[in-house]
Amino acid sequence: MTLPARAAAPAPLPGSPGSDRDRQWWRDAVVYQVYPRSFSDSDGDGMGDLPGITARLPYLRDLGVDAIWLSPFYTSPQNDGGYDVADYTDVDPRFGSLTDADEMIAAAHALGLKVIVDIVPNHSSSEHVLFQQALAAGPGSPERDMYVFAEGRGEHGELPPNNWTSIFHGPAWTRLTEADGTPGQWYLHIFDTSQPDWNWKNPRVHELFQDVLRFWLDRGADGFRVDVAHGMVKPEGLPDAAVNAEGLIDIPEGEVPVYFDNDGVLDIYREWRPILDSYEGDRMMVLEAWIPEHRLPLYIGDEKAHQSFNFGFLQARWGVETMRAAIEKPLALADAVDSPTTWVLSNHDVIRHATRYGFAPDHRFGEGLSREEIPDAELGLRRARAATLLMLSLPGAAYLYQGEELGLPEVADIPDELREDPSHKRAGVPGRDGCRVPLPWERDAPAFGFSSTAASWLPQPADFAELAADVQEGVEGSTLEMYRAALRLRSELGLGRDDAAVTFLEDLPEGVLGVSRGDVRVLVNTSDVEVPLAEAGGSTAPAGAELLVASGPLPADTLPADTAVWLRTR
Structure with a gap:
């Protein structure tokens, strides 16, 4: 298998955009x-x-x-x-x-x-002007209806309206002290106490x-x-x-x-x-x-x-x-x-x-x-x-x-x-x-x-x-340059489009994931041992396949552990 360091600009996947949907x-x-x-x-x-x-x-x-x-x-x-x-x-x-x-x-x-x-x-935020107005306006007001306020449970409303908990831990309700100093309603905050929930009703x-x-x-x-x-x-x-x-x-x-x-x-x-x-x-x-x-x-x-x-x-x-x-x-x-x-x-x-x-x-x-x-x-x-x-x-x-x-x-x-x-x-x-x-x-x-x-x-x-x-910057093999190369090829090949189906390759060595996108083969070795690249590609990667980009070095035509490649097969 011939694996040049970098292929020439490859042809895009079959199909050409034409409809409005294609151009979105x-x-x-x-x-x-x-x-x-x-x-x-x-x-x-x-x-x-x-x-x-x-x-x-x-x-x-x-x-x-x-x-x-x-x-x-x-x-x-x-x-x-x-x-x-x-x-x-x-x-x-x-x-x-x-x-x-x-x-x-x-x-x-x-x-x-x-x-x-x-x-x-x-x-x-609890500092939003509408929440501040809600606090000042009191229970039953149009201002409070912008957020989720509720009366507490228990004899004196001392318990939260329900048992919901916050994504950020602790109860999802906080009780107010009303303007007259008395304990009042509770407001809902699925996240932090400083993030009251809007009332979408x-x-x-x-x-x-x-x-x-x-x-x-x-x-x-x-x-x-x-x-x-x-x-x-x-x-x-x-x-x-x-x-x-x-x-x-x-x-x-x-x-x-x-x-x-x-x-x-x-x-x-x-x-x-x-x-x-x-x-x-x-x-x-x-x-x-x-x-x-x-x-x-x-x-x-x-x-x-x-x-x-x-x-x-x-x-x-x-x-x-x-x-x-x-x-x-x-x-x-x-x-x-x-x-x-x-x-x-x-x-x-x-x-x-x-x-x-x-x-x-x-x-x-x-x-x-x-x-x-x-x-x-x-x-x-x-x-x-x-x-x-x-x-x-x-x-x-x-x-x-x-x-x-x-x-x-x-x-x-x-x-x-x-x-x-x-x-x-x-x-x-x-x-x-x-x-x-x-x-x-x-x-x-x-x-x-x-x-x-x-x-x-x-x-x-x-x-x-x-x-x-x-x-x-400009260093071959760096992560930055790998991203640049992959993004350039993705655009040139049209890999983001769905013109070519995603086909999973079968009969590959254990631990190797293979995906076909038209003329492009993507191989990922998830195992902890290297495999011969020709074997990893199976019959879908014939002699003469071009290496488009690799996530790491490929010594002696092998696909090392924890490494991925894009190959073009024509």
């Missing part, structure tokens, strides 16, 4: 998630901002992505990293101004990049968010990522959740708490879709919906949302059977709703995949990475690179998380007093700060180029120096 950018886009606090700091205060993002947009263009998705940059006390929004139509001064947002969107569009912004419709809440959508669409946003997209509508009567024999809330595997995934949520997307469709440019929305797979088709379609994140692929353990199942199931669901699936390996809420893959496949993670959990960093990065090549070969949209193109690991060694995740503050778990550490841009600069000062809002570990973007 979001169907096969590669979207790069920017966590604004940690991307790039322009003013030296140790926290990232919008001008910092604007200055780095050429880097993202050169990386080869099609769009950026920004986590919230709205006015917020930052009790939950900006997902506690105090004003949905303004920019937090930490990040800049509305003018900065306009300039960022315009600069992205000038570079050919689409812009997706976060919308947080399940809850607001109130038409005014619907009108509020329709206006928010139009505000950002008018400013040029190309789409929305919907936070907690399965959460807004609560079950009638606010019933107790079922409990197990120990009296703890019982959520069967594969199911969700009683306050999630209620059918009324679907009506919200039916309201929103015509608003997006009324704007030019194929505006879209992608849902963060942690729901049972069989429910997903209810959320997606021509009159509902465009996409939902496929978290099954992110959660798949390293191995042929688990990874194959994590591909087959979402592709079947995508066919059912005539919408492309999405693929994602990391985001701001999960342990980075360069670290997750550094543990045994059966390792059970808690909430964040503890200091006692020591991964095999080299193994984790090898597997992460291989999994990325598999992901980028699949049809549909791919979502990347900032820094994964540098091979950044999860950071466990963060002083507790610097951690900001609400789960850490409420329950003492490590939380999600470890995947939110600011990026390293330059090895020899203060804060590794993230900021002009020597301090960043979360400390960067010393080993970030060798992973900095300037260290990897």
